Amino acid sequence: DTGVSQNPRHKITKRGQNVTFRCDPISEHNRLYWYRQTLGQGPEFLTYFQNEAQLEKSRLLSDRFSAERPKGSFSTLEIQRTEQGDSAMYLCASRTSGGSYEQYFGPGTRLTVT
């Protein structure tokens, strides 16, 4: 078990471009979460999957954001027409349905929009 992995670790893009991030959760973790963290702030919840179903979306997730989790394994987060305000660390976390309720976070993808 290598933990939650995210790719890429860093992404620099120009305003208006589309970007896609990938998250591979810990195997057998059926719950997967996306968060966004800006400098000096705590992470903010974006969306949540149980298996392949997207069950919750924050109001922070504008129409330019879309997330998928095909087959209930890895997940992708796409941002269309990026804006400078999208610059942040995008964190993925996973956990099992029961047990300790502990969410394990990945290393994050740092997005810079120029």
Next chain:
Amino acid sequence: ELKVEQNPLFLSMQEGKNYTIYCNYSTTSDRLYWYRQDPGKSLESLFVLLSNGAVKQEGRLMASLDTKARLSTLHITAAVHDLSATYFCAVDRGADGLTFGKGTHLIIQP
């Protein structure tokens, strides 16, 4: 709307001293989390507190939860430099993700 407030937001202390970080939250929850974050890194889970009166300890850190007061504390005993980091508390509203506080930036000086 669930709000999570931490204080202090910034703390500078000397090695060997004791201190407590406070986390208040605004709505009922039975699950409270503490995470550590080093600069430029992701979040490391420290404690998950699952019930009223829960107390957990790991090394020089001890966390407690009072669900009636909607208050959790993270106590640092005889601080050492390696504990310098940002500490976040977070509240679980159920399956829909965690709500985090703004974090306490802790600097421990020799």
